[in-house]
Amino acid sequence: MRRLHLKEINDRTFEILKESFPSLELLYECDPNMVQISANYGEGIYDIEQIGKRRDYLVDMEAMHGGYYVTEPYISSVSGDLCITVVHKCQGNFFFLDFRLRKLLERFHLIVSNTKFHRLSRFSYGIIGGGLLLFGLFVVLYGITSFVMYLFSDAAMSLEVVFKPVIALTLGLAVFDLGKTIFEQEVLPSTQNISEVFNPKSLITFMVSIIIALLIEALLVVFKISINDYKDLPYAAALIVAVSFLLYVFSRFVALQKVGSLKKGE
Incomplete structure (x- = not known):
């Protein structure tokens, strides 16, 4: 100077x-x-x-x-x-x-700048997150539309007619929430450079939606088999056991996350 x-x-x-x-x-x-x-x-x-x-x-x-x-x-x-x-x-x-x-x-070469790669990464996450948001909305609209069409049609009401829209809404909610989380954490500039390395909220929400959808599907399978043919009941039981195991793993994951959060607080 x-x-x-x-x-x-x-x-x-x-x-x-x-x-x-x-x-x-x-x-x-x-x-x-x-x-x-x-x-x-x-x-x-x-x-x-x-x-x-x-x-x-x-x-x-x-x-x-x-x-x-x-x-x-x-x-x-x-x-x-x-x-x-x-x-x-x-x-x-x-x-x-x-x-x-x-x-x-x-x-001063104290930090490394990867501006072009960072922009490409944000652009890629924006496309993926936007696609998930649109797909989640599409699945939700599909579930609602299919149920409304059944109500105004001459088809007989059945358990499948009721449960399928519920499954579609649950999966649509899970996909939409996942896309929203990607946008918030990876695309929006106000949430960039967050010090927290891993945020389990998005994974927990997604897993809850998936587990609920699988439980509803297992319940639907049990009802269909009990009405039609008892010989296929072991398949439904196997599905329920698999979902129960997934639920157990999920509960352990949530418990470990709580323990980790308490240790960080100390």
Whole structure:
């Protein structure tokens, strides 16, 4: 910054600094009383409404050494990203330079940026999640429509007519919730970079829906076999045993998750 010999703040100054500091986000000047006397200059930014505002809350004058001061990281009101501000004293006034913290860390090779891969990943998750949402809605509408059509048709009412829409609604709910979870955790920017490595909520909800659907199907099979032919009853019993085992494994999974959460809380 000394080599650049900064003497005034304008859009040309920002362009020169941007070449040396790609992470630079904003540039403005304050008088000795920390009152802003210049517009905010940035990439596509020229904001004169900030003139006259006090910036003394950003600077600890006692901590300034050699005419420079670096703030703690904070959320930028311009971009919403984490940034730091470098305050440079020049000819009695103070130049404020806001830097995006992530780009600084990338430039110092402290973190690795995979922006293109991250965008491709979010795009792929968006397609998959959107497809699951649409498919879940389609299954739900199919279940409701099929039941309504049976009501207005001349076909005789049976257990299968009642249970099939229930199974369709349950599976549709499970698929829709899975797609919603993918969107919330992998696509929406407000939920990116969550510190929690694994969130079992989506898996638990999906498994509950699947187990309910299988139990309903097993109950339907038992009713159909009891009405038609008892010889096929072992197949229904095998299905019930398999679902019961799945329910047991699921209950153990939920119990272990609760134990893990209690240990983290301690």
